[in-house]
Amino acid sequence: MKRLVITLVVVAMLVLSAMPSFAQGGHRDTDPFWNPTPELIESWRVIDGVEEGAELTFWTMSLSPTFDEYIQKIVENFELTYPEVNVTWEDQPWDALQDKTRNAFAAGDPPDVINLSPAWIGEFAEAGLLMDMDEALAAYPEIREQYSDGAWTTQTYEGVSYQIPWYLGLSNFLGYNKALLEELGLTPEDLPTTWPELYEFSKLVRENSDYYATSLNFGSGIELNLLPYLLYDDVPVYNEDGTVGLNTPEAAEALQLWVNLVEEDLIPRESLTDDHRQMVDRFSQGETVIIRIAPHMLRLVEENNPEVYANVGVAPGIVGTSGANGVDVQSLVIPKDAEYPNAALALAVFVTNPEAQAAFSKEVGIFPSNLLSYEDPFFQTVEEGNPISSIRPLAYDYVVNAENRVVSFPNDAEVQQAIVDAQNAALLGEKTPQEALDDLVAQMNELIAAAE
Amino acid sequence: MVTSTESVTQNSTARRRGGMSAMERRRTITAYVFLAPAFAILILFLFIPLVQVVYYSFTDYDMLRSPHWVGLENYQNLMHDDLFWTSLKRSFIYLSVTPVLIVLSIALAIIVNRPLRGVNVFRALYYIPVVISAVAIGMIFNFVFAEPAGLINGLLRQLGLIDTPIHFLTDPDYVLPSIMAVTIWRGLGYYMVMFLAGLQAIPEELYEAAAIDGANKLQQHLHITVPQLRPVITFVAVISSISALRAFDEIFILTDGSGGLLDSGVTTMFYLYRQAFRFLNIGYAASIAVVFTIITMIFSLINLRLLEGRADD
Numbered sequence: 140m141k142r143l144v145i146t147l148v149v150v151a152m153l154v155l156s157a158m159p160s161f162a163q164g165g166h167r168d169t170d171p172f173w174n175p176t177p178e179l180i181e182s183w184r185v186i187d188g189v190e191e192g193a194e195l196t197f198w199t200m201s202l203s204p205t206f207d208e209y210i211q212k213i214v215e216n217f218e219l220t221y222p223e224v225n226v227t228w229e230d231q232p233w234d235a236l237q238d239k240t241r242n243a244f245a246a247g248d249p250p251d252v253i254n255l256s257p258a259w260i261g262e263f264a265e266a267g268l269l270m271d272m273d274e275a276l277a278a279y280p281e282i283r284e285q286y287s288d289g290a291w292t293t294q295t296y297e298g299v300s301y302q303i304p305w306y307l308g309l310s311n312f313l314g315y316n317k318a319l320l321e322e323l324g325l326t327p328e329d330l331p332t333t334w335p336e337l338y339e340f341s342k343l344v345r346e347n348s349d350y351y352a353t354s355l356n357f358g359s360g361i362e363l364n365l366l367p368y369l370l371y372d373d374v375p376v377y378n379e380d381g382t383v384g385l386n387t388p389e390a391a392e393a394l395q396l397w398v399n400l401v402e403e404d405l406i407p408r409e410s411l412t413d414d415h416r417q418m419v420d421r422f423s424q425g426e427t428v429i430i431r432i433a434p435h436m437l438r439l440v441e442e443n444n445p446e447v448y449a450n451v452g453v454a455p456g457i458v459g460t461s462g463a464n465g466v467d468v469q470s471l472v473i474p475k476d477a478e479y480p481n482a483a484l485a486l487a488v489f490v491t492n493p494e495a496q497a498a499f500s501k502e503v504g505i506f507p508s509n510l511l512s513y514e515d516p517f518f519q520t521v522e523e524g525n526p527i528s529s530i531r532p533l534a535y536d537y538v539v540n541a542e543n544r545v546v547s548f549p550n551d552a553e554v555q556q557a558i559v560d561a562q563n564a565a566l567l568g569e570k571t572p573q574e575a576l577d578d579l580v581a582q583m584n585e586l587i588a589a590a591e
Numbered sequence: 592m593v594t595s596t597e598s599v600t601q602n603s604t605a606r607r608r609g610g611m612s613a614m615e616r617r618r619t620i621t622a623y624v625f626l627a628p629a630f631a632i633l634i635l636f637l638f639i640p641l642v643q644v645v646y647y648s649f650t651d652y653d654m655l656r657s658p659h660w661v662g663l664e665n666y667q668n669l670m671h672d673d674l675f676w677t678s679l680k681r682s683f684i685y686l687s688v689t690p691v692l693i694v695l696s697i698a699l700a701i702i703v704n705r706p707l708r709g710v711n712v713f714r715a716l717y718y719i720p721v722v723i724s725a726v727a728i729g730m731i732f733n734f735v736f737a738e739p740a741g742l743i744n745g746l747l748r749q750l751g752l753i754d755t756p757i758h759f760l761t762d763p764d765y766v767l768p769s770i771m772a773v774t775i776w777r778g779l780g781y782y783m784v785m786f787l788a789g790l791q792a793i794p795e796e797l798y799e800a801a802a803i804d805g806a807n808k809l810q811q812h813l814h815i816t817v818p819q820l821r822p823v824i825t826f827v828a829v830i831s832s833i834s835a836l837r838a839f840d841e842i843f844i845l846t847d848g849s850g851g852l853l854d855s856g857v858t859t860m861f862y863l864y865r866q867a868f869r870f871l872n873i874g875y876a877a878s879i880a881v882v883f884t885i886i887t888m889i890f891s892l893i894n895l896r897l898l899e900g901r902a903d904d
Contacts, residue, residue: 241654241655241871245654262655266655266656268655358849359846359847360849408758409737409738409760411761412761552869556865556869563852567763569853
């Protein structure tokens with residue numbers, strides 16, 4: 140009996156951990172994606188010239204086994220829509236996908252549609268290996284219009300988009316611990332919405348308690364990164380003469396704010412090396428009052444500490460002087476020399492169609508890049524005890540107004556390393572912010588010139 | 592006409608000339624046949640890649656496009672690369688784990704060489720760090736080094752020995768020593784086993800004779816144990832030096848792949864990894880690999896000569 144109980148507990152844990160935290164349950168019965176009519180299937184067929192007998196390979200990133208049913212349904216519905224095409228789906232672990240993609244291209248046998256992180260797209264675009272999506276969908280403007288501009292331009296290379304945006308993480312929100320806020324005599328209206336407000340809020344919390352207002356995930360400069368921080372603070376990337384122009388006085392002032400947060404012990408020193416997961420752990424342990432987080436990541440707080448999760452509220456996030464938000468995008472790319480380019484494009488467009496993306500949002504707390512998905516009433520529903528659902532009514536405006544300001548550079552990996560080094564030099568007091576930015580700009584101009 | 596005697600003589604002559612009888616030839620061929628698969632694997636996975644690396648070191652290659660011959664340009668750039676020379680210095684600093692490992696491993700081996708009840712449990716416990724996965728080590732030491740209340744900081748603060756936490760991984764000056772400490776922790780059990788085997792080969796009569804002559808324990812270890820262990824010490828010194836020069840796992844795991852704040856943990860191997868797999872400068876990384884291999888070989892030869900020279904003394 141004891142062994143049976145232990146076995147059942149283990150099985151329950153396995154099942155529960157495989158279930159998306161925010162699955163609605165029962166939605167599949169009425170959802171058009173799961174029950175497509177012939178008319179709907181017909182409406183999904185939007186790409187012309189799809190190659191007869193095409194055999195496509197579709198790589199996704201760490202979606203199996205949790206989303207096996209969903210992706211298999213994608214493949215099933217696609218093959219109903221385009222019966223002349225056969226799709227083989229392969230899921231790859233996220234930490235191996237970049238290398239596997241490189242190796243596949245090097246071997247001359249890349250998959251036909253690849254789910255990549257936008258940060259990885261630049262190197263393949265620079266090598267001329269990817270399909271130009273601006274050009275590919277120029278013949279289908281009505282399809283291109285469906286996508287959020289901010290998501291579409293999330294990672295351009297020399298002004299061109301080489302990806303179709305798939306699902307989005309709306310990362311710029313604040314999770315806050317209601318209990319700690321109350322303990323400090325504060326209300327959600329006191330929460331910061333800009334970086335200077337965050338600085339003042341942090342000082343207030345430290346002066347009145349042993350808590351930290353927040354921790355940050357600098358991740359040694361790789362996670363919370365200087366470049367997007369400056370760009371969303373209206374610092375221009377380039378000067379008029381085409382050289383890099385990130386060393387303005389405003390940029391130095393913005394960087395000084397981060398330096399002050401570290402030097403004045405307003406954030407835990409380990410923020411310098413913490414990644415997102417560690418930042419979530421601190422919030423889950425009740426060490427910090429607020430956390431900059433994509434709401435769907437609150438499931439980690441729920442896993443770590445249900446007691447803290449029960450007290451979590453969600454508020455708008457910290458924005459720069461531009462007031463703009465970026466979005467975290469998962470992208471689909473197609474090799475330029477794909478054997479079946481039209482079929483591959485058809486698959487990428489199908490995966491990101493309104494019904495498919497709305498259905499995905501009902502499986503897990505991510506959001507569609509396709510603006511038509513938001514016509515589904517699901518995005519107006521808020522559920523008691525589910526903090527992520529509180530942002531559903533806000534999601535459409537967030538996505539439609541999202542701006543991508545981050546650019547890729549030639550020699551991008553080395554440029555990014557130079558940015559990380561400059562950020563750390565300033566945060567650790569090795570250089571003043573202005574010195575760090577001046578050196579950075581000189582180095583970036585050198586690296587870009589070397590690539591050209 | 593050839594007689595049978597002449598025929599035998601001719602055959603003997605032929606054997607002396609050719610050097611092998613038919614049976615010897617068959618044996619030799621059989622030996623080569625058995626060696627061939629292993630040699631084929633060595634050629635495929637060692638010698639060909641070695642030649643490729645040397646070739647790539649003379650090219651500009653990013654894996655996504657064909658290699659482009661640039662001659663000595665990578666080597667010339669390497670000579671002026673400050674971070675390469677800094678990383679090389681750090682690699683040699685990392686060598687200081689070797690003497691620490693040797694001393695501590697010998698001490699540990701001496702301790703567990705006693706016929707005490709339960710000593711096998713301790714021997715196993717000391718070996719556990721050797722077999723722990725790199726991921727587990729990262730998790731363990733994130734807790735050990737955590738501030739303000741990780742294992743070390745928490746304990747020292749409880750004892751009142753420190754007021755502010757030690758920034759093991761968030762102060763560039765402490766990053767490399769912290770990582771080196773993990774390397775020592777991981778290697779202790781491995782080298783302890785080697786020294787333990789060496790200790791057990793030392794005749795007990797030597798210690799008895801020394802005791803009769805009035806030598807205390809320390810003198811016995813200095814004048815008997817250490818000299819008797821010299822071949823093992825030489826071996827451990829060479830392999831642990833090479834391992835230290837090639838250190839990568841601990842650096843990658845404890846710095847989350849960044850190399851540490853301000854590149855404070857970047858040794859030559861890590862720099863090579865960054866150039867090859869982050870920047871895709873395969874050609875430049877290959878030149879680093881070639882130069883570093885030559886340096887490592889020279890160092891190992893010098894190391895071996897010095898240690899063997901002392902042994903002859």
